[in-house]
Amino acid sequence: MKAATLIYVILFSCFFAVSDGNSQGICGTVVDTARIQADAAANLSSSQTQRGLFFPVNCLNKTLSITAYIFRDSTAADGITQASILSALQILNNDFAPMCLSFSICEFVYVNNYNYNDFYALKHENEVYNLYYTPNTINVYFSNTLYDNTNSSVCGYAHFPGGRDMIFLNKSCVGDGKTFSHEMGHFFGLYHTFETANGVELINGTNCLVAGDLICDTPADPNGLNGSDCQMLPYLPDPSGNWYVPQIGNIMSYYSAGCKCGFTTQQFNWMIQQFLTNRNYLW
Template identity: 35%
Template sequence: MSFDFCKIDTVVDYSFLRIDDQDEVELMVTRFHKKRRINIYYTNSVLSNQINSFSYFDGINKVDRAVIMIPMSGIGLIHELGHTFGLYHIFETKYGAEKADGSNCKVSGDLICDTPASPNISPDEDCTFTSKQKDENGDFYRTEVGNYMSHFFCAHCFFTTEQYEKMANNYLNSPIKLW
């Protein structure tokens, strides 16, 4: 897989300087999206101050859903690329919470085993993870704040091997291909 740089464009409509809700996301996509490309929109703020970025989960699987919205700083770009290529948060609970010992890692949490179980906690001011939360076995969590799919944007620095493999497989198995 390789990436090419296609084009820079400017949206001359200041109502999109803040993306406040899902309706505005959809409006932006309807008006400006270029199909079969990863469209990265830089704006002032996205949805909420805390998250401040957006993408569609597994967006590479559809012609018009590879959409990433991020602030001018670029913070969140790699995290959102992770979602675009089909990664869940490491604290995902859609399939049930992953136990701290990882024993149910294949069928719960982010469905990936080389990422640690993690509660959904935002960083404190010095970007450290502090939580007295326990899992159903009564164990404490030892997460990886640096993983791109955590919400510790201040510490982001790596994907795991299985995360890379899942992204590559999602792309290879996608019914459509971007170009």
Template identity: 30%
Template sequence: MVKSIKFWVTLMVTAFFAVTAANAQFKCGVTAEAGKKIMAQMQANRNEMRDFVYTRGAITYVPVRFFLVAKSDGSGRASERSGLQALCVLNDAYADQDIQFYLKEFKYINSTSIYSNPTSFSGSNAISGQMIYNAINIFVVHEMSEEGVLAYYQPEAGPNGNDWIVCLESHTGQSLVLPHEVGHFFSLNHTFYGWESTGGWDAAANGNPVGPTSPDGVPNELVNGTNCLNAGDGICDTPADYMFPNNSCAYTQNAKDPNGQLLSPDIHNYMNYVYGCGDYHFTDDQKTEIHGSLFSNPRNYIRPNYTPNLTQVGSAPTAISPQQNEVVSTYNSVKLEWTAVAGADRYFLELTNTGQRYIATTNSITLTDLLPNKSYLWKVLAYNEYSTCGLFSGQKIFKTGDQQLSDTSTIPEVENWSINPNPVRVGEPFFIKVNTTEAVQATVSITSITGRLVQEFPQTDFKAGESSFEIPTVDLSSGLYFVTLRTKKDFQTQRVSVIN
């Protein structure tokens, strides 16, 4: 099982680095200042977990929630795919520690300050207001406040702290970045802790040998390991490291520790910055700290004692319908269908030329938000809450016609229906008023403008004559939504606008 994950990750990673290895850099936003809090947490864990014995072989399943952040107007949202890729690399990186991650949920939030400036005062306040302490919370954003930063962890640990991770959408699937941030989450510091504020060791600026203290005020770790518990990263089996250029896969410097001994840093360590060289690992002592953190009190909230669906989703679906180059007569009701994949209970569908995305729970979906006379390229991948490394189906193309299905069609039992108030304010309910000729059962569903189902009220009874049905909007952010009323005979859709 683990082997097949590794295989796919290796494939993805190989493909990725073929293009980017040459000048890729990794910079993490965890500063020496944040590192102090992480260090204090590690020391607290050491105290709390002194008598803790970890039994090998029992896998701990850790829930992860991905916040797919858009600008305040709803545009530019990170893709669900970024979360699926993140889980895939995390599960590969932590498999040998009996720690596995599964998808708790995707959350869709609109906040320009989180989207483009997450460490600003308003950005971190907005993040803080979104936190739900029952999973690791990862915010997928478009830009970082500081140039070059790909991701960061915000201490402190536990539901009274901050405890979130922010990652650029472009790097969630990278094999070093999120495993590294989750390492911080589990109380690990950089192997070069104390050198974060520099651009890395430099003989002219920092001396060779270096002095006893790092530029950020941390004791410099000695090569002979005698001060390892209280110097550098505080971990004894990671060698002394004063942060070195990370654009090469080999260490070629001649830096010396305060005793004049030559350094030999661990450049393939997950908690280092060496990007694009693969072969990453945590040391045994780091793994001990990770377990100490995972099983500590502040982390009770990520151990719900739940085992996800462990079925591996191995193969890619095959797109069936519409057929290649088919012209579908309607545009506002187009059914897409593909082969079911064993083990999958979710399908991620992407219209690649428009960026529209949908999640289906079966192997078909009816799209109601397409434009007339337009070509659409589509592909689909299968997953479940735990197995998210699947590949996309081959891409197919179809074209919509100009016929409308629902707008002109009528539901025979329904004389008319309306939405009041419209627009509705965020957090306030709206009402669907229905006039029917006979008693009828209808499913009421609310979908976002991108086709995502946000609420559904199946098999709702409407008596003959006029009746009213209340829809709460507590979970809806501002924006335009489609409300669909569907009986056995037909369906109709109207728009509702939710405003601040």
């Protein structure tokens, strides 16, 4: 079976546990314009095997360490159990298994400063980076509420490769089964399937190297809505009258978490290339 066909099967055969709404605004990960422009330029100037999309290594054979920080509330309650975090970790590991990468929590750290439990990126991240950060591990922080650097309430945010090894998760979103994997996707350099920071991806795919998420086996995504059957609802046309057919099941989209299934081959290649280039120091 061809890889593309296999991914199609993965994405369209595992729609289960459909949730009852769209998760608009779930993510506060910030795309740096200079970064996406550089990635697009590399896509154009590199040979196919040098691009993230066609990276020759397809299996990392690594297990990376996570340090999990649980911010407690003013009554010293955890607000989340280790069991529910480990359950989310299992889904994360399943999602990353095709690139032979897994994650292991090396330590749970309980933080009694309740201010961090309502976490504002602008106000708290630098403090937490100085006080609660274990180098060479992926530092994952769990808070009751989470506000990104525009003070919007989000389910999670992460830093791209080259940035801090930090991922922030809203405790209430950990159990949706996909926020953790979505933020880990950003952590390894993936953009949203509907990204427009370097231009809008055309439905015919002709600008897929330099627009949208810069990845060519994820179709153009207008970031619309989906119904309970995990199909677009309503279907949307582009200005030329063509109809969008995005991957509702793609982890890097904003469609319902219950519809999400996995990453594509080129997304895995991209993450492997980004890891080896920018995050290979992680234990």
